[in-house]
Amino acid sequence: EIVMTQSPVTLSASPGERATLSCRASQRIGTSVAWYQQKPGQAPRLLMKDESTRASGFPVRFSGSGSGTEFTLTISSLQSDDIATYYCQQYNDWPLTFGGGTKVEIK
Amino acid sequence: EVQLLESGGDLVQPGGSLRLSCAASGFAFSTHFLNWVRQAPGRGLEWVAGITPDSRKTFYSNSVKGRFSVSRDDSKSTLYLQLTSLGAEDTAVYYCTRGAGGQYLDYWGQGTLVTVSS
Numbered sequence: 517e518i519v520m521t522q523s524p525v526t527l528s529a530s531p532g533e534r535a536t537l538s539c540r541a542s543q544r545i546g547t548s549v550a551w552y553q554q555k556p557g558q559a560p561r562l563l564m565k566d567e568s569t570r571a572s573g574f575p576v577r578f579s580g581s582g583s584g585t586e587f588t589l590t591i592s593s594l595q596s597d598d599i600a601t602y603y604c605q606q607y608n609d610w611p612l613t614f615g616g617g618t619k620v621e622i623k
Numbered sequence: 624e625v626q627l628l629e630s631g632g633d634l635v636q637p638g639g640s641l642r643l644s645c646a647a648s649g650f651a652f653s654t655h656f657l658n659w660v661r662q663a664p665g666r667g668l669e670w671v672a673g674i675t676p677d678s679r680k681t682f683y684s685n686s687v688k689g690r691f692s693v694s695r696d697d698s699k700s701t702l703y704l705q706l707t708s709l710g711a712e713d714t715a716v717y718y719c720t721r722g723a724g725g726q727y728l729d730y731w732g733q734g735t736l737v738t739v740s741s
Contacts, residue, residue, distance in 0.1 A: 517685075550727035552668070559718055559731040560660075560668065566724065603668055607726040611684050612658070612670040 518542050518606050522615035530623045535591040537618045539604035544584040548608035551580060551589050554617075555600045563602070564589065596622055625649040625730045627719045632735030639709050643735055645702040645719030652700040656722035659693060659704045661715035662734075669715075672704060673722065686712075709739045 519542040529535050539549065547567035552560040553574075562571045567587065568580040577592040591598055599622055604615040631643040643659070658673040672693040673682040681693050692705040702719055716734040723729040 548725050552728075559733050560728075561731065562727060562729050565727045565729075571729070605668075605670075605727065607724075610682055612673075612726060614668040614670065617667045 517611055518545060518609055518613050520604055520606055520613050520615035522602075522604055522618050524618060525616070526619045526621060528621045528623045529594050531596060532593050533623075535594050535598075535620060537589040537591075537602055537620070539587040539589070539615050541585045541587070541606055541608075545606045545608035546584065547582065548606055549580075549582060549587050550605045550607065552603045552605065553600045554603065560603065591620075594620070594622065625721065627721065627730055627732035629717065629719050629732045629735035632717065632737045634738045634740060635709055636741050637710055637739055639739070640705070640707045641709065641737060643704040643706065643717055643719075643737070645704075645732055647700045647702065647719075647721075650721070653697040656726065657693075657695060657702045658720045658722055658726075658728060659702075660718045660720050660728065660731075661713075661737075662718070663712075663715040666715075671717070673726075674702070706737065709737075711739050713737060714739045 521540045523538045551564040553563045554560040564580040567582045601617045601619045603617045626648045628646045659671040674693045690708045694703045718734045719732040720728040721730040
């Protein structure tokens with residue numbers, strides 16, 4: 517199965533700062549990666565699909581990029597509403613697999 | 624509006640069984656791939672099982688294969704997950720999710736908690 521590895525485990529940044537979350541796949545998966553945002557006590561919510569397509573309702577400060585095995589979710593200017601855990605997921609092959617998550621905190 | 628509402632979570636003894644349900648509304652249920660994803664307390668997300676729109680194929684993670692069974696009733700717009708031979712490692716919130724595109728998960732229910740304990 518394809519292993520997804522996220523880093524860092526926790527990211528602490530000040531409001532307005534840029535936040536960069538990383539996700540590495542154990543093999544090439546093209547652009548078959550999604551990102552999810554999970555706020556405390558809530559279900560996950562699709563944030564990004566097909567590596568770089570933002571889901572409806574998410575502002576332009578969220579962007580995604582990648583290179584086949586290395587993927588990045590960037591929050592250009594961190595806001596207090598962005599406090600959450602972010603998960604990447606690959607859908608290039610079964611079983612679907614998730615990364616362990618990056619918890620974003622406000623400094 | 625797409626809605627997924629899980630039910631059936633409970634406290635169950637080790638070795639026991641349980642059936643989870645997910646009632647869907649707001650979309651053409653019969654045309655969508657559906658999945659179950661779980662999250663153990665304080666842990667990350669784990670995909671558990673999926674089923675094709677025509678119920679022809681089902682998919683399972685290695686951790687539940689042979690113990691869990693996914694099914695659907697398109698006439699009731701309801702997805703099911705039958706859990707058997709439960710162990711403490713199955714304690715988690717179980718989410719019903721809709722698959723889309725190549726299989727990202729575009730809608731999630733609020734989850735139902737399964738606790739396996741004596």
